[in-house]
Amino acid sequence: MHTVRYEAPGTIAGALDIMASAPGAMVLAGGTDLLVQYQSGLKRPAVFLDVKRIPEMMAIVVDADGATIGAAAPAAVICADRTLQAWYPGLVEGVHLIGSTQIQGRGSIGGNLCNGSPAADSVCALIADRAVARIAGPTGTREVPVEAFMRGPGRTALAPGELLVAVRLPKPAPHTADAYQRLIPRSEMDIAVASCGVSLTFDATGTCTAARVAIGAVAPTPLLVLDAAAALVGTTVDPEALDRAAAAASAAAHPIDDRRGTAAYRRTVVGVLTKRVAALAAARAKER
């Protein structure tokens, strides 16, 4: 018979010790992916390693240079944070789309990242916002940009025994804003057919000086699309620039056919979303 233990250490070191001594341990954050996969037999942890008693992993810390969001902080807490709402409205939009109110009460950014879904709703905005994953492991800590953290469906940059502790976001520069949107077949409670997160920075004359465009659900991982960003930098984000960015996003996508949509449909939709989301980020940035 399969026996599983439950452990809830109070420190990162305690969690790493358990991971080292029990290689089959699996981190339990909100459990909204893990417990579903456990019930269906897809995952067989030796230990449910509950990390919610570790203060750093639950905390949201804002300082002069940016924000650190604990990997296990629930979506509901992230979405209610005034600084995060003001600095990263697009990230808050993405996190707010993760499931229902009940799922929001538990689901975390760490779980959204580590579950490794190409459609995970927090990830495109994290990439657009230049977020870095802070990882602790047996040999110390390291940082990985979120665009390099995702390695494929269900796969991440975490080595065995490593723990995602937090994501760190730089404070947005003046006249900078982000946005995120996804397309789903209904108005709530579904998985993205395609998604896009954008962050844009403007100078005082209204010219775009920096851009980050990330697309989701159209490749094995969310993608940072440098060509789409290059189409926007140096412009006022006018309709022609938006068309070029959209074409670049569609070209970068390499989606699959599934029951949510065909590859061709996804490729078109991700271009449309890129246009809309970039226009929204531009409008927000110009208000700042």
Next chain:
Amino acid sequence: MSRLHIETTVNGEPAEFLCAADETLLSGLRNGLGLTGTKEGCGTGDCGACSVIMNDRLVASCLVLAAEAQGQSVTTIEGIASGTTLHPLQQAFLEEAALQCGICTPGFIVAAKALLDVNPEPTEEQVRYWLAGNLCRCTGYDKIVRAVLEAAGEMRSATV
């Protein structure tokens, strides 16, 4: 397998029960504590029938381990009424006929209570979005939404 001894607070009262490491809070409440008001619809976080409030946040108890309740505070449907006086939400569900078979009702009432705790004056749209994770196969939702708005109005007029 050795069972875990969990000490927690349920509906404001200390409570303790034994559970397996992989047992859900839903099972701990129903089988460990005999609180069968919380229902299981799907077991996968999709239907909201198992909704409870844990430390001021609405959660699906089918996606919480019972062991996680150690030292925490949980509110279930059994803790919504005051003694034999129904909560305004429960009263409004009766008056508006917001239930038929009733399996979804405890989840809707607990979820609606969590909404009114943070937003005493929700719009219809806010009620519909908040309750998007609660499924009802019978009523068509309109009467449920009306009952929640009705109860919210009732509670506001009671506090002025």
